[in-house]
Amino acid sequence: MVTIKEVAKKANVAVSTASYALNGIKKVSPETKEKVLQAARELNYRKNGFASDLKRNSTKTLALILSDLSGPFYSELIRGVQDVATDHGYDLIACSAIGGENSTAAKFLTEHRVDGCIVLAHNITDEMLKNVAHHHFPIILLDREIEIDSTVHVRVSNKRGGFKATEYLIQNGHTDIAFVSGPSNSYDNKMRFAGYQEALQAYNIEPQNKWVVSGNFTREGGESAANILAAQDQGPTAVFFANDEMAVGGMEAFQKRGISIPNDISIIGFDDILEAKYVNPKLTTIRQPKYEMGASATHLIFQMLKNEKVNPIFELHTDLIIRESVKKL
Amino acid sequence: MVTIKEVAKKANVAVSTASYALNGIKKVSPETKEKVLQAARELNYRKNGFASDLKRNSTKTLALILSDLSGPFYSELIRGVQDVATDHGYDLIACSAIGGENSTAAKFLTEHRVDGCIVLAHNITDEMLKNVAHHHFPIILLDREIEIDSTVHVRVSNKRGGFKATEYLIQNGHTDIAFVSGPSNSYDNKMRFAGYQEALQAYNIEPQNKWVVSGNFTREGGESAANILAAQDQGPTAVFFANDEMAVGGMEAFQKRGISIPNDISIIGFDDILEAKYVNPKLTTIRQPKYEMGASATHLIFQMLKNEKVNPIFELHTDLIIRESVKKL
DNA sequence: TCATGATATCGAAACGTTTCACTATAAATG
DNA sequence: CATTTATAGTGAAACGTTTCGATATCATGA
Structure with missing residues (x-):
């Protein structure tokens, strides 16, 4: 490993001068600067980043x-x-x-x-x-x-977002609205759920425990949540998935069972991931300003x-x- | 920023001893070790990673x-x-x-x-x-x-992969096969194309310049490539997209024009990205062992x-x- | 009892930079 | 010409660690 010392020696200057030259500090004359750079080039000198960070303390x-x-x-x-x-x-x-x-x-x-x-x-x-x-x-x-x-x-504002999503479904005439939740230790998830609950309450809709199922924020989780919902004799007419990833999995699962979206069931997601506009039908969702x-x-x-x-x-x-x-x- | 020196001083030992203690080196007695660790804890000491890397040279x-x-x-x-x-x-x-x-x-x-x-x-x-x-x-x-x-x-083995993809189309009765290429400076792309050409030659199929179009490895590129192909009066019956990303975009574009996959046109991709098995129809492709x-x-x-x-x-x-x-x- | 060895501790050098305080020279000022 | 000022260059200290070699202590066994 060639160090600045060797460069300095080769260029016949002090290491301080070499350092100034290499860092482009004006104190050094154009000729010596060139001499140093030349030496560095010839030796294929690469500075040691740590040493420099250590000294600079940044x-x-x-x-x-x-x-x-x-x-x-x-x-x-x-x-x-x-x-x-x-x-x-x-x-x-x-x-x-x-x-x-x-x-x-x-x-x-x-x-x-x-x-x-x-x-x-x-x-x-x-x-x-x-x-x-x-x-x-x-x-x-x-x-x-x-x-x-x-x-x-x-x-x-996850809570407001959850509220908006739910409210949009309600404004479209839905009252039987399921919520597919993410992992319970996620703060985002918790707030989205709170928004969902708040919207139901604001519109005087009785929340149904059987319609909140867990999907872990993953595509697979979304699929199984959809399957659980689809298996119920009295299913919801709309589902709010706490993120798009789950929504995409859920749509796939519903469609596989011959349930048409949005004719048989409406879906809304959260995040607006890239894929949201590529799935069929395109996913209505809450956009986060990522x-x-x-x-x-x-x-x-x-x-x-x-x-x-x-x-x-x-x-x-x-x-x-x-x-x-x-x-x- | 509290340093090892301060820890040493607080624990009443030499900095070398402190270092040994903190790094769990046996040379130091259990009592002093505890003393040092205690001091470090009290001072909320965090070692400076650079200094240590510098010394250790790794x-x-x-x-x-x-x-x-x-x-x-x-x-x-x-x-x-x-x-x-x-x-x-x-x-x-x-x-x-x-x-x-x-x-x-x-x-x-x-x-x-x-x-x-x-x-x-x-x-x-x-x-x-x-x-x-x-x-x-x-x-x-x-x-x-x-x-x-x-x-x-x-x-x-991109070339063999390109060959396999093309050969599979040929074995399914296709002879009019388009190639949608990635960026020209990509080595992967170049080799996949070479495999495509080799397969055509091996099966005595005349290559058609109008059927190789460029898609830049992006979804949008795939869409526009598909549009170009669909616009031709004498279009191909199968398309080999040099990566899945483009294939997904291309499928979308074909379907938007009412061209059914695989009934009207067959599609093969390359990579086997996650999405490949989620699109509709599921994408046949060449898997890379990523x-x-x-x-x-x-x-x-x-x-x-x-x-x-x-x-x-x-x-x-x-x-x-x-x-x-x-x-x- | 005295050498022996093990164990615990220490001081100082080293890693490769940057930068401060200085000097020597040359140019500019009055 | 004497003095100041600017310029180019230097030497050495410092950054915070790790680790080598040395030292001090103490128990061991011949």
Whole structure:
């Protein structure tokens, strides 16, 4: 491994001069600069990033912590993060939280390996975040409930979104509305369900326990939830799936049983994933501003890095996207 | 930022002792160890990862370099990488090559910030890889052509796959077979096309230029390619899309024009993406062993890190997955 | 009792940078 | 000409760890 010392020696200058030259600092004359760069080229010098980060005490890198690198995840959200980070001249890496305490995520979270983190991972414990959060290390939390000092939440108005979805079904004449829920430890899911309940109540519709079934936010979960609903003798006329992934699975399952959408049953989802407009019929859903979530989160990090005070909660709103999967009764 | 020095002072030991204690090295008595850990806990000490990497001269992390973090990309491949890396006690980070020379990827590639790299990104130039490759820094290349010393390629037998796909159509009685190609700078695409041509020749079918159209590996590209083909007065009876993404778009476009699959036209894809079995009709395609690609790539890295000699090319094979989108004529 | 070895601890050097405080030279000022 | 100022370059300290070699303590057994 060739170091800056060797470059300096080859160029016949002090290592400080070499460093200035390599970093393009004006203090050095054009000739010596060229001499140094030439030497570096000849030796194929590559700087050691750690050494430099260590000295500079800053990495100019942000980490995006995901439950699992191998997705599926919101690519638009990532694009939002990426764009803003790049704008600020920062690098972005993504790492996985699989393995909890021993995960890569944990390593990056605890060992000062980045200047800030965006956490979108259920498998990082609140405990761990508490231990690691402090004023000089900005952490942005997505889809979480707990309050931690010096930590910021970016959220979407899930409850209002759940309300809107349900209300839309009601306005189309439905009263027998099922809810297919995600994992019970998801904050998003909890809020969407709350919105559903609130809408039923607002319109004086009696909630039916048999119509809330669990689907775990996965396509397969959606399928089995649909099967459960379809098997009931007194089934619902509309289903609100707590995310699109489940809705897509559910539609598939209904159709396989010869149940037509939206003629026999209406479907609404949540998220507006890419696929939503490619399924048949196209899925009516609640859109989350995913790009904006990523971008806002990242903006917040930079504000925190500049020691500006920021509001501990940042909420974005949702939109109803009307397509073809809901029929007026 | 509390350092190991402060921990040592608080525990009344030398910093070396503190280091031994914190790293769980036997040399230190149980009592002092506890004393140190206690002090560390009280001070909320977090080690500085760089300093430690710098000294140890190893990071125990691998980087996966992707064209764009915000996908779409092969999650199974990533899972393969992840699993093997974890098995070896290594961490994995993903970074984006957007921005070329100034990308995060470039930074990780050049600045010794990881112990090895897997590159799945067209936007990293061959030039750059050449500059950075050397014996102590394992780099595995996916979907690339160039030969660089001390660099290893993991490939899939794209050509045989392209051959198989085309042959399957031929065996089903098709002779008028279109090819929808990906970007011309993709090695994968080039080989799949070569397989297509070879199969036509093997069965004495005259290739038709008007039936090879370009779709850029994207869904939209697939749609427009399908539209071009559908507009021809003498259209093909079967289409081989060079990847599934395009095939899905193409199917949508055909169906929108009232052309039924597979009754009016047969479709075959390449990749076997998750969606392939969810579209209607289910897509017949060539499966790439994506998990195995990731896993093999990572295994190769570890062999290289152990200074074992490895073959510069590692090829995996493809399988024909028969579903519903091809009809026997 | 005295050498022997094991055990626990310590001090200091090292990893490869960056940057501060300085010096030497040359140019500019009055 | 004497003095200031700007410029180009240097040496050394520092960043926070790990680890080598040395030392001190103490029990062991001949």
